[in-house]
Amino acid sequence: MTRKSRLLAMGGAVVVAALIVAGWLMWKPAIAPVSPPPASSFDAQTKLAGARVVALGDCIVCHTAKGAQPFAGGLPLATPFGTIYATNITPDSETGIGNWSLEAFTRAVRYGVARDGHLLYPAFPYLHFTRMSDRDISVAYAYLMTREPVKETAPANDLMFPLNFRPLLAFWNVLFLHPGEQTADASKDAGLNHGKLLVDGLGHCASCHSPLNAIGGEKLGHAFDGGIVDGWDAPALNALGSAPKPWTMEQLVMYLRSGRASEHGAAAGPMLPVTRDLATVPEADVQAIAAYILSIQKAQPAVMGAATDGAGHVAGHADPSPAAQRGAILFGASCAQCHGPAAPMQSIGERPTLAFSTAVNATTPRNAAQMILSGNGWHGEDSMNYMPSFSDIYSDQQIADLVSYIRATYSQHGAWQDVEETVAKVRQENNAR
Ligand code: HEC
Ligand code: HEC
Ligand code: HEC
Structure with missing residues (x-):
């Protein structure tokens, strides 16, 4: 063999080895379908334990589209790379996970691989769920397998090239997935x-x-x-x-x-x-x-506490800008009935003053703007958290004025910059979602 042909042979071997490794990473076998296990095969204790696990994992939050059947999927999740739809995890055997064995379910939760072998997008938080115990995974399986089966197929994902090619997720997993149950940290109780x-x-x-x-x-x-x-x-x-x-x-x-x-x-x-x-x-x-x-708190710089009077009202840093002054008038018209010092919500509902809000004291105006644009939904049966959305009522400038006013009145931190740009951006993002 000449030197050149030896080098060529070696190079070829490296390429073949790389292809074998890549193929091994990307290709996962299908796990044989099973007939849906009968609901009677799971006892009440197990289902109850499963309800806790499913609640702690927020499975219903992502796997339920607005106004649709629980766990039947279809909720769009916006990512920087496009939209991914959560799938149907009811026990329907055609469109859900009815024909998944516990083994297939466990592999999905621990390794992000579907029953038929395709790799799942990490919008499904398997990077975290992989820490679950076998017991938690099996009771979650029992809980989901005993829900009402629903025939529903999620819309196709809308992802940019090349991320729409699932096998590439294998490389993502090499970087970010550290599979396996959590082991106890001896330094912690x-x-x-x-x-x-x-x-x-x-x-x-x-x-x-x-x-x-x-x-x-x-x-x-x-x-x-x-x-x-x-x-x-x-x-x-x-x-x-x-x-x-x-x-x-x-x-x-x-x-x-x-x-x-x-x-x-x-x-x-x-x-x-x-x-x-x-x-x-x-x-x-x-x-x-x-x-x-x-x-897990990091050492904090000195706290900038809200200087409140006895009734819990604060003196902010008084921003005399025209924006904050215009905001004061809008606040009186639209917000004071709930957030003003005399509002029943403050005294009867024991709601904190806006001075205690993380949104009002944050480094960016995003959440304050978002709160006014989006409002806050009913909290179950409880109307205490309800705030209406003002996105159809006020322009970007008016919402920015309100944001400047509440910052000036309720926070001791300095005025935010570029408030109107933030409002416009958040509104645009909301509309695109
Ligand atoms: C943050 C959102 C989110 C949460 C929370 C979530 N999932 Fe998912 N899940 C998804 C998305 C999105 C997919 C689809 C991924 C894909 O198609 O690649 C998915 C897929 C799955 C799949 C694969 C189903 C299939 O048909 O391929 C299973 C099983 C699953 N999830 C179970 C669960 C369980 C159990 C929980 C709670 C412990 C849970 N998920 C919580 C977003 C979520
Ligand atoms: C119907 C009553 C109601 C009205 C009207 C209302 N809000 Fe609210 N707002 C709430 C409730 C309830 C919350 C959440 C509870 C809490 O923060 O204590 C809230 C929260 C907020 C927050 C976030 C505070 C936090 O939780 O971190 C901001 C900022 C805010 N409101 C601003 C406004 C502004 C500005 C207006 C007027 C344009 C307004 N709200 C009108 C009821 C209302
Ligand atoms: C789906 C995304 C999401 C998940 C999952 C999530 N959070 Fe949050 N969390 C948020 C957002 C967004 C806010 C800010 C909105 C607000 O103030 O209400 C927030 C606010 C908070 C706050 C208030 C912080 C403050 O300074 O006011 C706490 C505390 C918190 N989360 C704890 C948790 C814990 C603990 C978990 C896990 C059990 C968790 N969050 C899971 C999105 C999430």
């Missing part, structure tokens, strides 16, 4: 380990509350530093001490279980359904989540 499992695994809190990198993975080393989801800022969860009133265990548990806390703003946007689910799980789970979240 049982309670904190339980909380960590719920936060990092089932609760997938970091998937919204962390910044993403250019290819949509959670930025390494920045877990819980805050992210953007569905046009809302999901605030940092490791800086809860910098709130106008630093979060306590009691306030955090109250917030997570009811969407409200007496010293903080209410849960809104994508956080509202999370709290609805957490309202249905045992309180001990939520306490474990809260304890773990409080254990």
Whole structure:
């Protein structure tokens, strides 16, 4: 063999090896279909345990389209790369997961692979669910297999090239998927380990509350530093001490279980359904989540507390700009009946003043703008969190004026820049969704 032909042969071998590895990564075998297991094969205890797991994992939130049957899929999830539709996970054997064995279901949750072998998009948070225990996965399976089967097929995804080619997800998984059940951290007690499992695994809190990198993975080393989801800022969860009133265990548990806390703003946007689910799980789970979240706080700079008078009203930094002055008039007309110092909501409903709101004290005006544009939906049967949407009532400039006014009146932080641009951008994003 000449030197040249030896080099060529070696090069060829490397290419073949790379192709074999790529093929091995991308190709997953189908798991044989089964006939749907009869509902009677699961006992009541198991189904009850499954209800808890499914609530902690927010499965119903993503897998239910607006006004449609629970778990039947079809909800569009907007990503920077296009729209992905959550699929039907009812036990219908044609369009849902009725013919999935527990083995196939487990592989989907742990490795992001569908029964027929295709790779699933990480919009399905399997990167987090992979931490679940076998027991949690099997009770979730029992719960879903005993729901009403619904015949429904989600619309086709609308993703940009080359991401519409699923096998490429294999490389994404090499970078970001670290499959396997969570192992206990010996430096933490049982309670904190339980909380960590719920936060990092089932609760997938970091998937919204962390910044993403250019290819949509959670930025390494920045877990819980805050992210953007569905046009809302999901605030940092490791800086809860910098709130106008630093979060306590009691306030955090109250917030997570009811969407409200007496010293903080209410849960809104994508956080509202999370709290609805957490309202249905045992309180001990939520306490474990809260304890773990409080254990990951970064050292905070001195707190800029809201200077409130005895009645809980604050003096802001008084912004005499024309925008804030115009906003004051609009606030009197449209907002004061709920948010003004004399509003019944403040005294009877024990709602916090806007001075305690994370949205009003944030570094960007996004959530304040979003709140006024979108309002906040009914919280179950409870109307206490309801705020109407003002997007059809006020122009971008008027909403920007309101935002400037509430910042000036209720926060000690300086005025926001580019408020009207933010309002216009958020409105545009909302319309496109
Ligand atoms: C943040 C949204 C989100 C949450 C929360 C979520 N899913 Fe999904 N899930 C999706 C999306 C989107 C898909 C479709 C992915 C694809 O087509 O590649 C999916 C797909 C699946 C699949 C594969 C179904 C199929 O037909 O291929 C299963 C099984 C599944 N999810 C189960 C669950 C369970 C169980 C939970 C709760 C523990 C859950 N999901 C929570 C978004 C979500
Ligand atoms: C019908 C009563 C009602 C009206 C009218 C109303 N809001 Fe609200 N607003 C609420 C409720 C309830 C909440 C959530 C509960 C809470 O924060 O305590 C809320 C929350 C907010 C928040 C976010 C606070 C947080 O939770 O972090 C902002 C900002 C806000 N409102 C601004 C306004 C502005 C500006 C207007 C007028 C254009 C307005 N609201 C009109 C009831 C109302
Ligand atoms: C689907 C995305 C999503 C998921 C999942 C999610 N959050 Fe949130 N969360 C948000 C958004 C967006 C906000 C801000 C909106 C608001 O203030 O209501 C928020 C607000 C919060 C707040 C209030 C922070 C503050 O400073 O006011 C806390 C606390 C919180 N989330 C905790 C959690 C925990 C704990 C989990 C996991 C069990 C979780 N979140 C899961 C999107 C999410």
